[in-house]
Amino acid sequence: GAVVSQHPSWVICKSGTSVKIECRSLDFQATTMFWYRQFPKQSLMLMATSNEGSKATYEQGVEKDKFLINHASLTLSTLTVTSAHPEDSSFYICSARMSLYSYEQYFGPGTRLTVT
């Protein structure tokens, strides 16, 4: 149980275009979903937290107009990288939490974004 999927697993896009990444909780309802960015040989950096039906809360330094997060339902959150640039190339990971009272997060497999 507690499986989180991401789609696509790998995407290449041209500079200036937008890319949407989906995160789904397959067998549970997620009150909260998180989006992380992982640079090579570095830790996961939290980008934003989203609760279903609410606006996402972005971490300091993360451009909310560039990284659009939509948490449309209890099983789906999307991250759209708008007007992507090569410096946005990274590994994006989502996670989901079952309840507000649980600290445990379940992670998706990640999406490798390459912007050319």
Place this chain on the structure above:
Amino acid sequence: AQSVSQHNHHVILSEAASLELGCNYSYGGTVNLFWYVQYPGQHLQLLLKYFSGDPLVKGIKGFEAEFIKSKFSFNLRKPSVQWSDTAEYFCAMTYGGSQGNLIFGKGTKLSVKP
């Protein structure tokens, strides 16, 4: 600022060797501590967690960790590693002001030689 430090970037061991990966955190209050593992090409999985109680926590696959409050540490141990333990290991914490958000260390890559 609150942070988690993992001092070993890359650890190389032979099979059957004992493992200890260091993790220190900076926060003076109550914390919840976690170890996650990321096998090559796979997603992060929870190895074990500490919320309260017995400071020696046992997790999956023979791993354990000990919370030492006086040292702000939560080191991961395994008495005898296997080749299949080759992975990246992340220590993480939440604390009262983090609203349940995980703060990760930079990770330690473990390579086990067969």
